[in-house]
Amino acid sequence: MNAPLALDTQGSMPLRDSRFTVPGMRCAGCISKIERGLAKLEGVDAARVNFSAKRVAVRHHDRLGEDDLIEAIAAIGFEAQPVADNPMARDDRESAALMRALAVAGFGMMNIMLLSVSVWSGAEGVTRDLFHWLSAMIALPVVAYAGRPFFASAAMALRHRRTNMDVPISIGVLLATGLSLYETIAGTGHAYFDSAVMLLFFLLAGRALDATMRNRTRAGIGALLSRMGRSAMVLDESGAHRTVAAEDLERGMLMIVAAGEALAADGVIEEGETTLDNAMLTGESAPQAARVGDTVYAGAINLGNAVRVRVTEAASDTALAGIARLMDEAGQSRSHYVRIADRASRLYAPAVHSLALLAFAGWMIAGAGWYQSLVIAIAVLIITCPCAMGLAVPAAQVVASGALARNGLLVKDGSALERLAEIDTALFDKTGTLTVGEPVPALGHLTDRQAAIALALARTSRHPLSKSITRALEGRGVQPVDLSGVQETGGNGVSAVFGGIAVALTRPDTDGFRIATGLRIGDEVTNIAFDDPVRHDAQATLDELAAAGIESAVVSGDRAGPVSAVAGDLGLEWKAELHPDAKLAHIEKLKSARHRPLMVGDGINDGPALAAAHASIAPGSASDVSQQAADAVFLGRSLRPVVLAVRVARRTMRIVRQNFTFAIVYNVFAVPLALAGLVTPLIAAVAMSLSSLVVVGNSLRLARAAQ
Amino acid sequence: MSGLAFLIPIALGLGMLGLAAFFWAMKRGQFEDLDGAAQRILIDDEEDER
Numbered sequence: 001m002n003a004p005l006a007l008d009t010q011g012s013m014p015l016r017d018s019r020f021t022v023p024g025m026r027c028a029g030c031i032s033k034i035e036r037g038l039a040k041l042e043g044v045d046a047a048r049v050n051f052s053a054k055r056v057a058v059r060h061h062d063r064l065g066e067d068d069l070i071e072a073i074a075a076i077g078f079e080a081q082p083v084a085d086n087p088m089a090r091d092d093r094e095s096a097a098l099m100r101a102l103a104v105a106g107f108g109m110m111n112i113m114l115l116s117v118s119v120w121s122g123a124e125g126v127t128r129d130l131f132h133w134l135s136a137m138i139a140l141p142v143v144a145y146a147g148r149p150f151f152a153s154a155a156m157a158l159r160h161r162r163t164n165m166d167v168p169i170s171i172g173v174l175l176a177t178g179l180s181l182y183e184t185i186a187g188t189g190h191a192y193f194d195s196a197v198m199l200l201f202f203l204l205a206g207r208a209l210d211a212t213m214r215n216r217t218r219a220g221i222g223a224l225l226s227r228m229g230r231s232a233m234v235l236d237e238s239g240a241h242r243t244v245a246a247e248d249l250e251r252g253m254l255m256i257v258a259a260g261e262a263l264a265a266d267g268v269i270e271e272g273e274t275t276l277d278n279a280m281l282t283g284e285s286a287p288q289a290a291r292v293g294d295t296v297y298a299g300a301i302n303l304g305n306a307v308r309v310r311v312t313e314a315a316s317d318t319a320l321a322g323i324a325r326l327m328d329e330a331g332q333s334r335s336h337y338v339r340i341a342d343r344a345s346r347l348y349a350p351a352v353h354s355l356a357l358l359a360f361a362g363w364m365i366a367g368a369g370w371y372q373s374l375v376i377a378i379a380v381l382i383i384t385c386p387c388a389m390g391l392a393v394p395a396a397q398v399v400a401s402g403a404l405a406r407n408g409l410l411v412k413d414g415s416a417l418e419r420l421a422e423i424d425t426a427l428f429d430k431t432g433t434l435t436v437g438e439p440v441p442a443l444g445h446l447t448d449r450q451a452a453i454a455l456a457l458a459r460t461s462r463h464p465l466s467k468s469i470t471r472a473l474e475g476r477g478v479q480p481v482d483l484s485g486v487q488e489t490g491g492n493g494v495s496a497v498f499g500g501i502a503v504a505l506t507r508p509d510t511d512g513f514r515i516a517t518g519l520r521i522g523d524e525v526t527n528i529a530f531d532d533p534v535r536h537d538a539q540a541t542l543d544e545l546a547a548a549g550i551e552s553a554v555v556s557g558d559r560a561g562p563v564s565a566v567a568g569d570l571g572l573e574w575k576a577e578l579h580p581d582a583k584l585a586h587i588e589k590l591k592s593a594r595h596r597p598l599m600v601g602d603g604i605n606d607g608p609a610l611a612a613a614h615a616s617i618a619p620g621s622a623s624d625v626s627q628q629a630a631d632a633v634f635l636g637r638s639l640r641p642v643v644l645a646v647r648v649a650r651r652t653m654r655i656v657r658q659n660f661t662f663a664i665v666y667n668v669f670a671v672p673l674a675l676a677g678l679v680t681p682l683i684a685a686v687a688m689s690l691s692s693l694v695v696v697g698n699s700l701r702l703a704r705a706a707q
Numbered sequence: 708m709s710g711l712a713f714l715i716p717i718a719l720g721l722g723m724l725g726l727a728a729f730f731w732a733m734k735r736g737q738f739e740d741l742d743g744a745a746q747r748i749l750i751d752d753e754e755d756e757r
Contacts (some may be wrong), residue, residue: 028750052740052743110722134715549745
């Protein structure tokens with residue numbers, strides 16, 4: 001039953017593949033429920049869950065639409081969103097190519113080592129030559145295949161007249177292979193195929209680790225990203241419906257937006273009345289009413305009735321796309337950040353090249369002959385570019401990001417960890433960041449009967465306020481009563497009949513300042529007020545940040561009153577009523593004062609600030625755009641991952657520096673030996689393995705860093 | 708020394724076999740869902756189906 005579920009229906013209908021993300025999958029039961037539930041569906045050929053990516057791939061007949069499948073998954077009990085055509089394919093291909101190269105290099109390394117050990121232990125004459133020929137036959141295809149990632153990157157750097165770590169690696173490997181081949185043909189008794197292939201193997205191991213870390217995090221974040229409307233039902237003049245992809249929508253088209261759908265373009269409502277969830281744009285959880293003539297924005301979710309919307313701006317002209325562009329520009333400065341490995345190689349690569357060149361020139365002058373001089377120069381190149389250097393950074397970062405992921409923080413890439421380690425100021429958004437971001441009802445004043453009726457009403461609705469009432473009451477173990485005639489009207493709440501009395505969850509009887517809803521039983525109305533409470537460990541987290549020497553402040557787009565209340569409770573500086581560009585300007589001001597700000601925010605209005613800050617973190621409940629812009633995403637209701645991220649990042653960089661120090665000390669001993677021409681292949685091989693093991697071992701200490 | 712004529716091809720052949728097996732496994736997507744594989748072992752077979 002662990003094989004893909006395939007119902008062998010040899011129908012003549014054309015089959016299609018669709019993919020959905022299902023973020024709610026958490027256990028083995030979910031896998032089997034989804035796979036079996038979908039397979040039972042008429043027209044579904046096969047369903048396969050990818051648990052790591054929280055995705056399900058469905059092979060189904062053409063007549064079954066994506067919407068039908070989403071509905072089916074919802075009936076099984078999971079929320080699903082369609083995924084555009086495999087956006088991760090490129091990354092997957094890249095890391096698969098690295099894994100293949102690693103396997104080939106590993107195969108070559110083992111076999112060549114086997115032969116080399118025999119040569120070192122004294123194989124002579126014909127046997128030795130045979131072994132060298134065998135090594136050459138293994139090494140040439142292996143180097144050609146496994147070296148490609150390095151050669152390609154080095155060629156790219158050279159074409160742009162730059163140099164990177166891959167240039168000395170490529171030169172070293174190619175020269176060593178070329179010279180060994182020459183020696184094998186000449187039968188002179190030395191060959192360095194083992195060094196070349198081993199170097200490739202260890203460097204590839206570092207690259208593969210790096211790629212694994214990136215992919216794992218992207219899969220996690222990809223499962224969270226889902227909400228932007230990807231297509232719309234369009235009504236043309238003849239009255240026919242058709243589905244149009246979001247990027248093909250044009251100004252003037254008439255969209256029909258069904259309840260529960262996300263808007264795919266900006267527009268004006270022409271017919272109907274509904275409530276919209278604008279959380280994607282504003283981060284504000286309270287739904288907003290929208291009537292004929294109101295402007296609505298792409299990304300908003302229709303909670304109420306179906307409406308007809310005339311498109312005013314589509315595709316790249318939407319308000320959402322505009323903010324995304326602002327963020328793109330703000331993010332440019334960050335792309336100038338130079339990663340520590342590249343900073344090291346900027347100093348290192350020229351030094352290595354000149355050392356090797358000097359060695360060659362020196363031995364030529366000393367009269368050693370061009371051949372011996374070249375051997376020594378290659379030894380210098382290989383030994384100064386040890387695996388330790390290649391592994392120093394990725395090994396530490398992979399272990400650290402794994403430790404953080406177990407604590408609910410997904411770091412997007414290694415450069416994010418490096419930047420997180422450097423921050424000295426932290427800016428927090430209020431709603432959804434310092435606070436939980438979802439309204440929590442105050443229910444203490446309800447009687448048992450009222451609570452039971454409220455739960456029965458609330459659980460029939462998908463309105464955010466209803467959902468939170470349901471969660472709160474179910475958490476208390478309240479049993480709902482049985483209702484009849486349940487009706488939900490957009491903007492007006494849920495109504496029903498209970499024991500002959502009309503009951504409803506509707507607007508409150510006061511038009512207050514806070515979010516509230518009214519529970520009506522007969523004629524009597526009880527108000528239920530909602531609060532957005534501060535995350536339970538916000539104070540502890542901020543104290544820990546302060547202890548780490550990081551100043552915190554609140555920057556919010558909200559009104560001054562609520563902001564000062566929250567900031568005052570937490571003892572923070574605050575700025576309120578800031579527009580996205582004002583937040584951005586605040587960050588820029590800090591940066592020009594030589595601060596390294598960390599931005600923690602969730603709304604799309606934080607997007608530009610998230611992109612511009614030295615490092616940024618967004619909660620998992622944040623808008624998609626903010627999650628895209630942030631360096632890291634934390635899950636759950638705790639704020640602690642923020643301080644954990646900073647602490648682990650700092651420890652990681654300490655370990656990285658230790659690794660580099662070790663690599664340098666290793667060089668200080670190894671380079672003179674190489675320059676003196678004393679390094680045999682055996683010494684090089686042992687030194688390389690040992691230094692790699694030390695670096696990996698040192699990095700593994702980070703596994704416990706996040707506790 | 709004549710043993711080498713057998714042993715080296717055997718060693719290479721075994722290595723190639725391992726490499727081929729790994730490539731095959733990658734191509735078949737055996738490494739795409741490592742967490743899922745760990746969870747799937749807990750799924751009970753259902754008697755009523757097939």
